[in-house]
Amino acid sequence: MTRSLELVNLSLHHPTPAGPLRAVDGVNLTLNKAETLGLVGESGCGKSSLARCVVGLNTPQEGSVVVGGQALGTSAADRRAAAQRVQMVFQDPMGSLNPRHTVRRSIEQPLKIHGRGSAAERRARVEELAAQVGLGLHLLDRYPHQISGGQRQRVSIARALTLEPELIVCDEAVSALDVSVQAQVLNLLTKLQRDLGVSFLFISHDLSVVRYVSHRIAVMYLGQIVELGDAESVWAERRHPYTRALTSSIPDAAGGMRGERLTGDVPSAVNPPSGCPFRTRCRHAQAICAEERPALTDDGLPHLVACHFARDFAPLERESPPRQAATAR
Numbered sequence: 001m002t003r004s005l006e007l008v009n010l011s012l013h014h015p016t017p018a019g020p021l022r023a024v025d026g027v028n029l030t031l032n033k034a035e036t037l038g039l040v041g042e043s044g045c046g047k048s049s050l051a052r053c054v055v056g057l058n059t060p061q062e063g064s065v066v067v068g069g070q071a072l073g074t075s076a077a078d079r080r081a082a083a084q085r086v087q088m089v090f091q092d093p094m095g096s097l098n099p100r101h102t103v104r105r106s107i108e109q110p111l112k113i114h115g116r117g118s119a120a121e122r123r124a125r126v127e128e129l130a131a132q133v134g135l136g137l138h139l140l141d142r143y144p145h146q147i148s149g150g151q152r153q154r155v156s157i158a159r160a161l162t163l164e165p166e167l168i169v170c171d172e173a174v175s176a177l178d179v180s181v182q183a184q185v186l187n188l189l190t191k192l193q194r195d196l197g198v199s200f201l202f203i204s205h206d207l208s209v210v211r212y213v214s215h216r217i218a219v220m221y222l223g224q225i226v227e228l229g230d231a232e233s234v235w236a237e238r239r240h241p242y243t244r245a246l247t248s249s250i251p252d253a254a255g256g257m258r259g260e261r262l263t264g265d266v267p268s269a270v271n272p273p274s275g276c277p278f279r280t281r282c283r284h285a286q287a288i289c290a291e292e293r294p295a296l297t298d299d300g301l302p303h304l305v306a307c308h309f310a311r312d313f314a315p316l317e318r319e320s321p322p323r324q325a326a327t328a329r
């Protein structure tokens, strides 16, 4: 099967006065064609650093990024070619759209930059994209401040689609939207995937959002993937104590709290803990957790988990709603 994305042993270290900060630490991930991979973790765990490596905005010190079968290079020509294969949608469309450009101009710009089509062809393509993302044609001559937050995010998505990319990285793309608008945008992404076969790397701090749009979920902590598997399996089992902690504030059906309580601060990625990166905040930690970094393995488990004691934790929940029932949130 053709892969949209392959990250092989990816590491990105940011230089800081205290030394290199390991924002991404040896990550291996793949994303199949027309698949959505949800990447989840709390603020500072390295999600954006990883995303920026995928779109070529950060250059990793180690490992490789392969998009649509081709490795991402670092030259200007490589970046130009990569822009056609992978695009990014950010949290704040106000920051990523030029306030002085109309919606039409914003969507058309990538076509112009890449010398695609005549003026008439570009005009027709912009209108086709607007229809695909559910933007009325009357909005094309408005400026970003004249449309709603949800509409602005639709413009960003249309713009990301102009060059027919293999993969779109959505970095907290719905986090700033109201819940009902979030659901509309999530449903739009699902429809676009069905119609166009595009893949999404969907990044969010909110596991309960990620589960609705993703085929698979990767949970990231301190630059490492600690749990990875089919969305329903990861949600229902939540075998890593960190994954449980991410949902500890969500009440269960009986009104109680489920999962683990997350205590303490995230350790510094300049001097990460020995062994398991989560052990300093984990109430199940034993001596081995400080000595040995647990491998990401499915040995005796329904999916991949990096925890010495994952087999001892009972699945949290057997029932799981069908994927993409976003309006049910």
Ligand SMILES: Nc1ncnc2c1ncn2[C@@H]1O[C@H](COP(=O)(O)OP(=O)(O)OP(=O)(O)O)[C@@H](O)[C@H]1O
Pocket (backbone or CB within 6 Å): 014, 015, 016, 021, 023, 041, 042, 043, 044, 045, 046, 047, 048, 049, 050, 269
């Ligand atoms: N340019 C930089 N220089 C130094 N440190 C950085 C830089 N960019 C990010 N970091 C650090 O790298 C770590 C990972 O940050 P990153 O933004 O990738 O995480 P994140 O999970 O996306 O968090 P958020 O959702 O808050 O953006 C953090 O400790 C952050 O402070």
